[in-house]
Amino acid sequence: xxxxxxxxxxxxxxxxxxxxxxxxxxxxxxxxxxxxxxxxxxxxxxxxxxxxxxxxxxxxxxxxxxxxxxxxxxxxxxxxxxxxxxxxxxxxxxxxxxxxxxxxxxxxxxxxxxxxxxxxxxxxxxxxxxxxxxxxxxxxxxxxxxxxxxxxxxxxxxxxxxxxxxxxxxxxxxxxxxxxxxxxxxxxxxxxxxxxxxxxxxxxxxxxxxxxxxxxxxxxxxxxxxxxxxxxxxxxxxxxxxxxxxxxxxxxxxxxxxxxxxxxxxxxxxxxxxxxxxxxxxxxxxxxxxxxxxxxxxxxxxxxxxxxxxxxxxxxxxxxxxxxxxxxxxxxxxxxxxxxxxxxxxxxxxxxxxxxxxxxxxxxxxxxxxxxxxxxxxxxxxxxxxxxxxxxxxxxxxxxxxxxxxxxxxxxxxxxxxxxxxxxxxxxxxxxxxxxxxxxxxxxxxxxxxxxxxxxxxxxxxxxxxxxxxxxxxxxxxxxxxxxxxxxxxxxxxxxxxxxxxxxxxxxxxxxxxxxxxxxxxxxxxxxxxxxxxxxxxxxxxxxxxxxxxx
Numbered sequence: 001x002x003x004x005x006x007x008x009x010x011x012x013x014x015x016x017x018x019x020x021x022x023x024x025x026x027x028x029x030x031x032x033x034x035x036x037x038x039x040x041x042x043x044x045x046x047x048x049x050x051x052x053x054x055x056x057x058x059x060x061x062x063x064x065x066x067x068x069x070x071x072x073x074x075x076x077x078x079x080x081x082x083x084x085x086x087x088x089x090x091x092x093x094x095x096x097x098x099x100x101x102x103x104x105x106x107x108x109x110x111x112x113x114x115x116x117x118x119x120x121x122x123x124x125x126x127x128x129x130x131x132x133x134x135x136x137x138x139x140x141x142x143x144x145x146x147x148x149x150x151x152x153x154x155x156x157x158x159x160x161x162x163x164x165x166x167x168x169x170x171x172x173x174x175x176x177x178x179x180x181x182x183x184x185x186x187x188x189x190x191x192x193x194x195x196x197x198x199x200x201x202x203x204x205x206x207x208x209x210x211x212x213x214x215x216x217x218x219x220x221x222x223x224x225x226x227x228x229x230x231x232x233x234x235x236x237x238x239x240x241x242x243x244x245x246x247x248x249x250x251x252x253x254x255x256x257x258x259x260x261x262x263x264x265x266x267x268x269x270x271x272x273x274x275x276x277x278x279x280x281x282x283x284x285x286x287x288x289x290x291x292x293x294x295x296x297x298x299x300x301x302x303x304x305x306x307x308x309x310x311x312x313x314x315x316x317x318x319x320x321x322x323x324x325x326x327x328x329x330x331x332x333x334x335x336x337x338x339x340x341x342x343x344x345x346x347x348x349x350x351x352x353x354x355x356x357x358x359x360x361x362x363x364x365x366x367x368x369x370x371x372x373x374x375x376x377x378x379x380x381x382x383x384x385x386x387x388x389x390x391x392x393x394x395x396x397x398x399x400x401x402x403x404x405x406x407x408x409x410x411x412x413x414x415x416x417x418x419x420x421x422x423x424x425x426x427x428x429x430x431x432x433x434x435x436x437x438x439x440x441x442x443x444x445x446x447x448x449x450x451x452x453x454x455x456x457x458x459x460x461x462x463x464x465x466x467x468x469x470x471x472x473x474x475x476x477x478x479x480x481x482x483x484x485x486x487x488x489x490x491x492x493x494x495x496x497x498x499x500x501x502x503x504x505x506x507x508x509x510x511x512x513x514x515x516x517x518x519x520x521x522x523x524x525x526x527x528x529x530x531x532x533x534x535x536x537x538x539x540x541x542x543x544x545x546x547x548x549x550x551x
Contacts, residue, residue: 048316049112049171051323056110056173058330068333069206071322072175073315076200076226077214079179082245085274086214087176089308090315091164092281093121096138096145104149106159106199107141107176114165124161137162153188155195157202170312172319174212175203180225197229205233208326210318211240213265217250221263237266241318243311244271251297258305267318270311271301285309348485361486365493368482369475376474384481393474400470404463411456450520457516464512468505475501 055070064070077083084095084102091111096102114120121137123130123144132140141162149156155178177200184192204211211230215221221242230240242265247254258269273291275284285308292298292306304310352358375381376393385391479493 048320048323051327052171052173052319054327055323058334059108059173063334066337068330068337069208070330071208071210071319071326072203072206073172073210073212073319074200074203075174075176075212075214076204076230077179078216078219078224078226079181081179081214081216081224081226082274083176083179083214086243086245086272086308086311087174089272089274089281089284090170090172090174090312092166092169093119093134093164094138096142103176103178104145104153104155105178106157106203108159108161109172109174109176110161110163111169111172111174112163112165113169113171114167116165117167119164119166121165122163124163125158153185155192155199157199170316172312172315174315177203180229182225200229201233204230207239208322209239210267210322212315213240213242215242215244217244217246217254217257217271221257227263231263234266237264239267240265241267241314242269244269245274247271247298248273248291248295251295255297255300258301267314269305270314271298271306272308272311362489365479365482365486365489369478372478372482373475376478377471391474391477396470397467400463400467404459408456408459411459453516453519457520460512460516461509464508465505468501468508472498472501472505 058068059070075083075087084097087109088095091109119134121132121134123132123140125144125148130140130144141160144160148158148160159175178196180193180196180200182193184190189195203209211234213224213226213230215224215227221227231237234240242258242263244254244258254271258271261269271292273284273288275281276287279287288307292301292303298306352361372384375383376385376391377397378394380392380394382392390396475497476494479497480490483489483493
């Protein structure tokens, strides 16, 4: 592919002077230009057309929506900079001209040299194709724009494609964007500048885009908003080409502007004269040639920087270079995307033709779910959910138990610290009666124990409810993970899981509440720490009694 492009470039360089001489000889001898025999640019057309068709087809297939950028020539310029006139000169058709913003949507212009003398034009938008012709192209573009962006003066990101097959036009695909304006006119949104900037940045930011910056010769290039925008995304200027319009009206200082290159235009400048009044495109080209040959100031501009034919040749050359550079990477990205999608497709289940197949798939899902639950709930194996800490169940359950233990301890300590022994003394006073001295009445012990148990009785129930809530979420996540290829099954499986978890939770809560109630009516403890302390105290019973009875 690169070899073809390089061969074309070599051919262009060796034949460029002869082509230019032929063009001038035709002009001088006849006074008019035979458009069908002297197209704007034909050197690259035969070789570049297949590559350009490939890129256009990829654009039509919307691969850019998949994140794959295509080589694109993006036309930008401040409002009234002559952008539409330049495109008209290249396409040799009339475009809409009104006050304010003419282009309200991205206009993708696909120009194709056509051997048939009868041009073929049509518009593509909203998945439909509308045939048109040179006499009504303007009104058809306006109607299509109104359908896309509304009948007001607003703009839209949705592109409109104009296909021009005409004898003598260069093989080019360009995207014309709305002209930059800072002050909204009546009927335009207040944030029109921000909207236009967003569209322009979307198209000029990718490295695959070549920026065709249209500048008026009457302005200071450094103050142009389009230059500032392109400089922000193309700092070195290596993918920016400048076209200077209205040279015949403002020739003073033009040579200094384009040679000084104060705004760092890496691909150079092309000075052009656009069609004036009712001139035909052939007449405009003749007048342009005369202007840059005979004008006292403009004749000093190098011929490699002047004229619409030079611009067409430059654009075709840039387009060929960028396509040959980007196409291998585009192919690689498409193959990567295709491989990924094929892999996803292969993971999808095969069509189930019988109940037996459906049951087999269902049992396979249940088996996978059970194995995953064993791993994450029992064996602490969480490789399936390496980056999802919520699914590291044994660690999470251990953390929940620790928090419960701390909360239980803190609650018990708070109860002890409030009015130390006051409750116990009160109970003892109330339990006084006829009995042996120095013996704690059983009713007093039961009363104190019951109040302590009652103070913490809600905590075990709360812990069990939180535990089953967590287990339920884990179960649902595992089910969804293993049944992602069977969406119809997921809703019913989730309902069954919720029902099962609810039943298990009710059983657990009931059992815990029974245990709490048993603790409330008993006066013993199985705590080994209690037994150890009791034995330790009873070992000093004799010494204690002797101290008490010592007169």
